Amino acid sequence: MTQRILPTWLRGSALAVSVGIIFTSALSPAARPVAGESELQARVQRLEDEEAIRNLLVEYGRLLDAHDLAGYSALFAREGTWSGSFGTARGPQEILAMLQKSMGSASAYDPSKIRSIHLMTNISVHVEGERATSTSKWTNFGRTDDNKLMPRLAGHYNDALIKEDGHWKFLSREAPRDIPNPETAAEAGKAP
Secondary structure (H helix, E strand, O other): OOOOOHHHOOOOOHHHHHHHHHHHHHHHHHHHHHHHHHHHHHHHHHHHHHHHHHHHHHHHHHHOOOOOHHHHOOOEEEEEEEEOOOOOEEEEHHHHHHHHHHHHHOOOOHHOOOOOEEEEEEEEEEOOOOEEEEEEEEEEEEEEEOOOEEEEEEEEEEEEEEEEHHHHEEEEEEEEEEOOOOOHHHHHOOOO
């Protein structure tokens, strides 16, 4: 085959053999580095997973601020746990009940009546297949009686995440408060 596609002056020479090998390898789909393709696919998947997890973290704050407690609790895996100043709960239904007890029932979203917002920063995500870990910072801002913005609390999140039914969910989320420092073990999310 090499002899047929090369010019007459190259036929039979060592250069012809080298050029023929390179040329036919470039044309042959079987000669493409499959490992490189799967490595690229794995890198793209990891980037997509990291972005999906970042979006999950932001959605968590948005739903909490909008007082969409059902949507918020649905961000947790079937066996997902939340631990923080409200207490500790496992699974979306238990988390929803804990939030309703602490925050009241859900009401229609009205931006003019929001009492506080969450700002999430310093997000770090580490994906390992269908599981991941993440750390981030949170700051809670409140509305004063004279309609001013006031920082109230700050802390961090320690997350374990799992891909469940094709979507990233919280497997565990700890939300310790850093400023002001917790006064009791219960406030720190730890059993007494």
